[in-house]
Amino acid sequence: MTAITRNLPWFVKNLGVSIVGQHCYSSLVENLEFGDVACIKYSLSKGLGVGIVIGGSIMKVPQLLLIISARSARGISLTAYALETLAYAITLAYSYRNEFPFSTYGENLFLTIQNAFITLLIIHYPSSHQLTRAPSSALRVASAAFIMFLLSAAFVYLPKSALTPLQLATLPLSLFSKFPQIRQNHRSKSTGQLSAFAVVAQIGGCLARLFTTATEVGDLLVSAGFALALALNIILGVQMWIYWGQDEKDDYGKVPIAFSTPVDEKQRQWSPAPSPVPTSAKVEVVVPQSPRASGGRKWARKVD
Incomplete structure (x- = not known):
């Protein structure tokens, strides 16, 4: 062999x-x-890393297609995606500047790009069922794109020593990036246009990244970030399972309209008709007589 x-x-x-x-x-x-256990473990880590990088290149594509096909970002939190994009960009810059193997962080490059497009789509498309956009939508998208460009340039030229506290800041960023989406799902009892594929893929990716980071990198900051992201993505996955198929409760600003209902003739209540006179009853009929007749006496006749 x-x-x-x-x-x-x-x-x-x-x-x-x-x-x-x-x-x-x-x-x-x-x-x-x-x-050779060491080589088997290392090879498994490399295989998972390559698979995550390949999967990360298409992980958010279903989410993009959902927003574009529906022409709406209903149920997707702008704050959540903006903070998540920032966390991905920081991890990408930190890993690249520390010369980690590309297989341990490569998906962050693709996720940052895809998240940036999703963020711009959330700004561009309305979050409600209405398809009208404000006249300043193009200006808001251009401003957001310019801010993303400035942040990217800053991460490239920042000294390596300044990236360490930024990587530490990804822990609260991960929390704050998922919490608005979790809260919005809980309030609306729906996940809207949130992609189930993206949520499940992120759960699997975080699990694999915990193994690859511990095997090849050994950086506690990166591992802590993946552990927190795993816990928050599991919460989103549970919400996807609970609220699956439920429409968003979007009743804010709606005024109920009262309609007048015509009265049904069959339901109209009539007063009861008088009961007929029993045949056995005796009715006395008094017939007035002229005072001239029979000396002015009044005669009465009983009718049986």
């Missing part, structure tokens, strides 16, 4: 060496030493 694994095509060998390194490639692939 080793005769085959040691003579694999050059492009397969180069790819394997670029991912797991020469030592682990020779140990696991060429010599088939499956008892």
